[in-house]
Amino acid sequence: MQVEIITIGDEILIGQIVDSNSAWMAQQLNLCGFGVKQISSVSDNELHILKALDEAASRASVVLITGGLGPTKDDITKKTLCKYFGSNLVFNEDVYNDVEKLFKDRGYEVTALNRGQAEVPAHCVVVRNQVGTAPGMWFENKGVVFVSMPGVPYEMMHMMETFIIPKLKTHFSAPIILHHTLLTQGIGESRLAEEISEWEEALPTFIKLAYLPSVSAVRLRLSGFGNDSTRLQNEFDKQLDSLKALVDKYCYGENLDTLELVVGKMLKASGKTLATAESCTGGQVAATITKVPGCSAYFKGAVVSYANDVKKDFLGVLQEDLIAYGAVSRQVVEAMARGIVKEMKVDYAIATSGIAGPDGGSIDKPVGLVWIAVADKDNVYAKQFLLGKNRERIIQAATLTGLNLLRRFMLNELAIE
Amino acid sequence: MQVEIITIGDEILIGQIVDSNSAWMAQQLNLCGFGVKQISSVSDNELHILKALDEAASRASVVLITGGLGPTKDDITKKTLCKYFGSNLVFNEDVYNDVEKLFKDRGYEVTALNRGQAEVPAHCVVVRNQVGTAPGMWFENKGVVFVSMPGVPYEMMHMMETFIIPKLKTHFSAPIILHHTLLTQGIGESRLAEEISEWEEALPTFIKLAYLPSVSAVRLRLSGFGNDSTRLQNEFDKQLDSLKALVDKYCYGENLDTLELVVGKMLKASGKTLATAESCTGGQVAATITKVPGCSAYFKGAVVSYANDVKKDFLGVLQEDLIAYGAVSRQVVEAMARGIVKEMKVDYAIATSGIAGPDGGSIDKPVGLVWIAVADKDNVYAKQFLLGKNRERIIQAATLTGLNLLRRFMLNELAIE
Numbered sequence: 001m002q003v004e005i006i007t008i009g010d011e012i013l014i015g016q017i018v019d020s021n022s023a024w025m026a027q028q029l030n031l032c033g034f035g036v037k038q039i040s041s042v043s044d045n046e047l048h049i050l051k052a053l054d055e056a057a058s059r060a061s062v063v064l065i066t067g068g069l070g071p072t073k074d075d076i077t078k079k080t081l082c083k084y085f086g087s088n089l090v091f092n093e094d095v096y097n098d099v100e101k102l103f104k105d106r107g108y109e110v111t112a113l114n115r116g117q118a119e120v121p122a123h124c125v126v127v128r129n130q131v132g133t134a135p136g137m138w139f140e141n142k143g144v145v146f147v148s149m150p151g152v153p154y155e156m157m158h159m160m161e162t163f164i165i166p167k168l169k170t171h172f173s174a175p176i177i178l179h180h181t182l183l184t185q186g187i188g189e190s191r192l193a194e195e196i197s198e199w200e201e202a203l204p205t206f207i208k209l210a211y212l213p214s215v216s217a218v219r220l221r222l223s224g225f226g227n228d229s230t231r232l233q234n235e236f237d238k239q240l241d242s243l244k245a246l247v248d249k250y251c252y253g254e255n256l257d258t259l260e261l262v263v264g265k266m267l268k269a270s271g272k273t274l275a276t277a278e279s280c281t282g283g284q285v286a287a288t289i290t291k292v293p294g295c296s297a298y299f300k301g302a303v304v305s306y307a308n309d310v311k312k313d314f315l316g317v318l319q320e321d322l323i324a325y326g327a328v329s330r331q332v333v334e335a336m337a338r339g340i341v342k343e344m345k346v347d348y349a350i351a352t353s354g355i356a357g358p359d360g361g362s363i364d365k366p367v368g369l370v371w372i373a374v375a376d377k378d379n380v381y382a383k384q385f386l387l388g389k390n391r392e393r394i395i396q397a398a399t400l401t402g403l404n405l406l407r408r409f410m411l412n413e414l415a416i417e
Numbered sequence: 418m419q420v421e422i423i424t425i426g427d428e429i430l431i432g433q434i435v436d437s438n439s440a441w442m443a444q445q446l447n448l449c450g451f452g453v454k455q456i457s458s459v460s461d462n463e464l465h466i467l468k469a470l471d472e473a474a475s476r477a478s479v480v481l482i483t484g485g486l487g488p489t490k491d492d493i494t495k496k497t498l499c500k501y502f503g504s505n506l507v508f509n510e511d512v513y514n515d516v517e518k519l520f521k522d523r524g525y526e527v528t529a530l531n532r533g534q535a536e537v538p539a540h541c542v543v544v545r546n547q548v549g550t551a552p553g554m555w556f557e558n559k560g561v562v563f564v565s566m567p568g569v570p571y572e573m574m575h576m577m578e579t580f581i582i583p584k585l586k587t588h589f590s591a592p593i594i595l596h597h598t599l600l601t602q603g604i605g606e607s608r609l610a611e612e613i614s615e616w617e618e619a620l621p622t623f624i625k626l627a628y629l630p631s632v633s634a635v636r637l638r639l640s641g642f643g644n645d646s647t648r649l650q651n652e653f654d655k656q657l658d659s660l661k662a663l664v665d666k667y668c669y670g671e672n673l674d675t676l677e678l679v680v681g682k683m684l685k686a687s688g689k690t691l692a693t694a695e696s697c698t699g700g701q702v703a704a705t706i707t708k709v710p711g712c713s714a715y716f717k718g719a720v721v722s723y724a725n726d727v728k729k730d731f732l733g734v735l736q737e738d739l740i741a742y743g744a745v746s747r748q749v750v751e752a753m754a755r756g757i758v759k760e761m762k763v764d765y766a767i768a769t770s771g772i773a774g775p776d777g778g779s780i781d782k783p784v785g786l787v788w789i790a791v792a793d794k795d796n797v798y799a800k801q802f803l804l805g806k807n808r809e810r811i812i813q814a815a816t817l818t819g820l821n822l823l824r825r826f827m828l829n830e831l832a833i834e
Binding site: 013014015016018019020022023024025026027028029035036037038040041042043048052055179181188189193194210212213221223276278282283284285286290291293295296299300301302304306307310313314345356358366368387388390392393395 | 469472809
């Protein structure tokens, strides 16, 4: 069964807000096995809305509409739906009581404008809004279901979860859809595609792979579609296992994992502590680690040593190493990692030193060259990377690369290189 | 002139990513006076893409397409465009050289898959991609312009800014539009609206104000529309001056300024240096300061003191203060600021200590309570803030608040409070 989503409102078309509603709705629908055919954002214009409704209904069995239900003049969704279904607005006592109650709870009087919100098309099933003033509306017309909801994310989500998704599930029999995402770091999309091309070409038609690249990381999403639950699950698991084996050495997690979460869980589980010593990443590695709630259980702190004096005074880097090898070198990044382990009395460290640009590059040490080291009390491992030419992306890539190096260092994977 | 945006890719339709590209594009187009008629997200399916192209071309003079240009099999945009325009793929030497150069810079070999990225439809104008591998394509067909771009936000933005927007401006005659944005920090949208309501209500109809709120900051964008360039400019300048006078004490910059740029320029101009001592912000203040190229001229480094031991050992915070007042207190954050000024031998410091949550709050010190201090060699100024309940937003708000406090400290504005 296919669904279309239509969002109504000029604020999306002038780029004032990002349409995050549609992504959330699509996610919830996919989890139930309902596919989304198209998402369309249209203006607060009657003709345009009518056309969009027609186009959507020609492609899908369900059309979910959000927005344009506010009390002000520019919100015309309700009148337009009346026109589309040849219906008329009638006053609804229940909805009025809901609006009145909500206003009382917030200490306001109901205005004439809000009284208008209790008017609904005669031919719809009213979806009561328990957290706002605009009611939802469920229509059935020539075999297609249309549902209109408020654009306020919180109100829309509440209606979807409590009423619309359950009702869609009883109305339509959903096919089975399985998704699983493997997260990789440190290998580009095309090299990854080459390494798994043989496996990918042999995939059955009802299982598909998508590459979702971002800075320095690629997510691999495997999706399976079918009617026979057992057969689909078996084949899906088999293919997933094969893929896992193929990308094992690049894979740091699954689905909603992040590198900072994975590393954090490993540290927490082993009771170990971490600190960072950062030059070119400027605190980004620490800031990423501390995104995770509860990280104070394992993260003690960081020294951002942008200036060479700070490298010497806080991390014990030797003046002669800075002169002989330069700040961006194996010797210095190793000293930074060892220094922070010692000074902050932690079990593990990540250190970075590189040229984030746009200036400061040379032929020997171009912009994008980053030395990264990971260390514990006894050992240090350092490696250099070329991470492109854009300052922001170099910092982001160095951050993820550092976290993934630490993950592999803790798993004893680095010695084998 | 009307534009349509089509985003291609199953990842949007299953809700795996939020379509932020379209909002950015709509914003940029509106700034040039080009309206967006509809935004459509469609699947990686040939028939569906062909239909969407037809529908969009029937409504608009320009169709901007993003996504589906990767080197892998699930990316079918290029082939589909060939079909739509009755064209065929030809190998493009320039594009291949771009791809090869990009790979060399990153230390990779070009694969057969990437060689495929150098194939483009014979009838398009190639838009070189200076920051990625997939080229853009500009088509003209029956009076409608079609432009296909990569879905990677960074690559799409670069192409839009350097090539597509300028070309659209010469291709279509845009009306005269003036924009100027004032950047404020530390006052909410509704309080700001109240303070300037009298001025806003008296605005002439051809000048409009938009509130663009983000975490802990509100941008005020003034836009003027007209045909008489001189008259428009005069009235626009007059209104802008009035607005500037009204919001002066919250305003830290204009247009594309950022707090880190403004603070950086002030430090550079005065030859002063800066360091940070961060607890709840976890390195985010340092990471924000070091986004600015050339910041090593004034930024020496940071100590992220997540653990109390680090506050004592690296910043000289007293054990008795930690016990008597707790880590989140005026006494401790002032000691952190003074400590980092002394230890890193800098002219200025920013220090933060707060409860970013979701756990760790109490009645006296709830989640969102953040103490921030700024200091020089002689003085320290500290203040507490309540920055909401969401961890990510608390960290972001504390970062901007800290930078703005330092800006006002350097301007001697803080004593007057």
